[in-house]
Amino acid sequence: MKNTVQKTAVMNALMSLDHPTADEVYDCVHNEFPSISKATVYRILNRIAEEGEILHLRIPGGADRFDTTLCTHHHLQCNRCGKVCDVSVPELEGIEKRIKDENGFSIAGYRLVFSGLCSDCIFKK
């Protein structure tokens, strides 16, 4: 992959944001690099996700988000403020084998998204 100023700007934005959507990355990059195109942000995010440098999270019922934490983990999403947090779920370790044995389904990966209210929002209103 070529090393372009656009890619560097997107990488910097990813570092400074927490589980951003593509649009949030675009807004952030667009500040210091007004000429960047939204299509370029999407392309760069997809490209580096394919290469395994970041995770591409497909959030049920919302825009995709991108995650710089690479080890296996899952997500909590707040229904009120939309914030996404990481959570580890050791209960699921090794489940691929059980599913393979019981359902004949070869698991490449899985996504677990919890939805509810974050600690901040529980106390609001």
Add this chain to the structure above:
Amino acid sequence: MKNTVQKTAVMNALMSLDHPTADEVYDCVHNEFPSISKATVYRILNRIAEEGEILHLRIPGGADRFDTTLCTHHHLQCNRCGKVCDVSVPELEGIEKRIKDENGFSIAGYRLVFSGLCSDCIFKK
């Protein structure tokens, strides 16, 4: 909710399909009821999902699907043919409490989608 011919047709379609998307429901209903509008299919599906008669599944990276199985369960999705199957995951029972204690996050629900290859597709090509 009113009992319309459109609703009856959508319910019948749901019975005859397995984890259909809204579009698949539309195609099926449209055969015997050519004048039905796609908006009506979406509206009826959302309405009966809100009332708890079916589940509205938000599939990461794909169209939403609808499920007539109501007890808690999760899904396997085949990356090749797109088929979705049910799977139960008792490993996660009671996990809401652990997450609440450790993260202060009050869980309303969670979705777990496994992706990989179904037994049919493993042997194709």
Add this chain to the structure above:
DNA sequence: ATACTAACTGAAATTAATTCTCATTTAGGA
């Protein structure tokens, strides 16, 4: 049976997220 009204419907426009097209530019190797 009739009238009434809130709920429902069809068609088309709209929104949101993402991808695609294509002409132009650029990074980095020869």
Add this chain to the structure above:
DNA sequence: TCCTAAATGAGAATTAATTTCAGTTAGTAT
């Protein structure tokens, strides 16, 4: 410096789903 594959910008296109609005209907009240 030249060359070319790769990357970019701008905007059109796509996809899934929702909204709008004028007209229709189910089912309750009379």
